[in-house]
Amino acid sequence: xxxxxxxxxxxxxxxxxxxxxxxxxxxxxxxxxxxxxxxxxxxxxxxxxxxxxxxxxxxxxxxxxxxxxxxxxxxxxxxxxxxxxxxxxxxxxxxxxxxxxxxxxxxxxxxxxxxxxxxxxxxxxxxxxxxxxxxxxxxxxxxxxxxxxxxxxxxxxxxxxxxxxxxxxxxxxxxxxxxxxxxxxxxxxxxxxxxxxx
Amino acid sequence: xxxxxxxxxxxxxxxxxxxxxxxxxxxxxxxxxxxxxxxxxxxxxxxxxxxxxxxxxxxxxxxxxxxxxxxxxxxxxxxxxxxxxxxxxxxxxxxxxxxxxxxxxxxxxxxxxxxxxxxxxxxxxxxxxxxxxxxxxxxxxxxxxxxxxxxxxxxxxxxxxxxxxxxxxxxxxxxxxxxxxxxxxxxxxxxxxxxxxxxxxxxxxxxxxxxxxxxxxxxxxxxxxxxxxxxxxxxxxxxxxxxxxxxxxxxxxxxxxxxxxxxxxxxxxxxxxxxxxxxxxxxxxxxxxxxxxxxxxxxxxxxxxxxxxxxxxxxxxxxxxxxxxxxxxxxxxxxxxxxxxxxxxxxxxxxxxxxxxxxxxxxxxxxxxxxxxxxxxxxxxxxxxxxxxxxxxxxxxxxxxxxxxxxxxxxxxxxxxxxx
Numbered sequence: 001x002x003x004x005x006x007x008x009x010x011x012x013x014x015x016x017x018x019x020x021x022x023x024x025x026x027x028x029x030x031x032x033x034x035x036x037x038x039x040x041x042x043x044x045x046x047x048x049x050x051x052x053x054x055x056x057x058x059x060x061x062x063x064x065x066x067x068x069x070x071x072x073x074x075x076x077x078x079x080x081x082x083x084x085x086x087x088x089x090x091x092x093x094x095x096x097x098x099x100x101x102x103x104x105x106x107x108x109x110x111x112x113x114x115x116x117x118x119x120x121x122x123x124x125x126x127x128x129x130x131x132x133x134x135x136x137x138x139x140x141x142x143x144x145x146x147x148x149x150x151x152x153x154x155x156x157x158x159x160x161x162x163x164x165x166x167x168x169x170x171x172x173x174x175x176x177x178x179x180x181x182x183x184x185x186x187x188x189x190x191x192x193x194x195x196x197x198x
Numbered sequence: 199x200x201x202x203x204x205x206x207x208x209x210x211x212x213x214x215x216x217x218x219x220x221x222x223x224x225x226x227x228x229x230x231x232x233x234x235x236x237x238x239x240x241x242x243x244x245x246x247x248x249x250x251x252x253x254x255x256x257x258x259x260x261x262x263x264x265x266x267x268x269x270x271x272x273x274x275x276x277x278x279x280x281x282x283x284x285x286x287x288x289x290x291x292x293x294x295x296x297x298x299x300x301x302x303x304x305x306x307x308x309x310x311x312x313x314x315x316x317x318x319x320x321x322x323x324x325x326x327x328x329x330x331x332x333x334x335x336x337x338x339x340x341x342x343x344x345x346x347x348x349x350x351x352x353x354x355x356x357x358x359x360x361x362x363x364x365x366x367x368x369x370x371x372x373x374x375x376x377x378x379x380x381x382x383x384x385x386x387x388x389x390x391x392x393x394x395x396x397x398x399x400x401x402x403x404x405x406x407x408x409x410x411x412x413x414x415x416x417x418x419x420x421x422x423x424x425x426x427x428x429x430x431x432x433x434x435x436x437x438x439x440x441x442x443x444x445x446x447x448x449x450x451x452x453x454x455x456x457x458x459x460x461x462x463x464x465x466x467x468x469x470x471x472x473x474x475x476x477x478x479x480x481x482x483x484x485x486x487x488x489x490x491x492x493x494x495x496x497x498x499x500x501x502x503x504x505x506x507x508x509x510x511x512x513x514x515x516x517x518x519x520x521x522x523x524x525x526x527x528x529x530x531x532x533x534x535x536x537x538x539x540x541x542x543x544x545x546x547x548x549x550x551x552x553x554x555x556x557x558x559x560x561x562x563x564x565x566x567x568x569x570x571x572x573x574x575x576x577x578x579x580x581x582x583x584x585x586x587x588x589x590x591x592x593x594x595x596x597x598x599x600x601x602x603x604x605x606x607x608x609x610x611x612x613x614x615x616x617x618x
Binding site: 041042051055086087094095097098 | 529
């Protein structure tokens, strides 16, 4: 479990955040993630994130569901225990379509929810904390990952210039695992107090 | 770059449209000559005559319902207070302007069939036959010439009139922008009222009674409660495909600056979703009949799913469901002009095939021998191309009559910043 160092900028306005994201990317800093209280259209595009592959996963789960349904009913009703229903052939596909459809939907939906939780690192009893709890309320939080060569002071002033209301340097685990953070864990190395909003 | 507000019809566009119409006329004449004047028994002659009229019936009804779906799309989005379609709304408006012309054609053809004396298509028109047929006798209150005539004319008139009113409302804003918010609100309210009226007429015709009269009564003994929804789904998805074709054409010719792949994506979603909806109805109708296995009901599917039409039947299933489902599923393909154009053409052709196998097995069945034939489909394709040329010509003409963007509509901004 690697603990990494981050410079975290806190923005008060969506209209400041967007140009800031573009500036930071142009300057070559690595954006770990941007946390916002509500979904923002186009932010993923501005951050240069690739399209999610959640729907591809959903398609595959759906196919697995169809195959499971058709395969199991075929085995049960045509191979293992053939029964005569109203003189229909043992292998009568039309009757199995509704079940195949339902299982497709079930597999795709449940599978996609679980995949979504995995991608977002969400699960019960998993270590999880915020860079800044206000990102669940009213501010937009941008976390930049630091390498050995990152000049902290330069980065902080860069973010402040880009419009960040306050900037912090934080250490945070990037992996996820069972457990929870102790309340006394010191995670703030240095905190720069909020600037007055102009 | 300045915005090209008004569409001017390129010369080549109209040349193609007229060439297609000429092809259609040739196909109709050729079809008439090949189906009339041949030998054979009285019954065979009647079938040949019915084959000619069935071709006209299938093509005119199909394209009438397809162009009418444009007005349904406008009214449905108006009632839902949708704003995203404003960037290209003049396109479905122009397509719906074709309804009166094809409506008159279809009415003429339908009435010619009903009063023409050949009962091979609608056997309920034969009074002598109905007398000895207890099922048709029972349905006499609905399936009779008088009701058919009145209802058909009434429907076409109402579609045309309400569609005209919706287009008038849309064009009334072009020269007089709203002075106050109150006026704009009143305009939206007006739109809602007229769209609701159209929707009621649409629900009472396309979604319920009209397919019974025009198409289901070809197999007058048989009935299915899902038939009208099925016809609606079929023609609506083809109608969306037609809108997509015109939007792509205009985009490729540097019109519709404000419509972009975001809007195309949503049109593509309609094509995708309603292809699936159509399949749902297609399968539901089939499965219930297959399960119950009652002879009165299976007569409909016998020539289609297992008889001489089975090739068309399954081909139609593949190109109406499997192809749009797999190809239009990806986000990228709904935003790609080429893929959308290809799929739109495939969908329009596929649902044309759907109506083909709904119409033809009835009249093509020999009542004495019980044999069903498949006619030479190329003739019907020729007629279809003729009607496509007519739609192309009339839509192009209607597009020139108003600016391509209703720039004073209160919802325009919503469409310009539309993001999927």
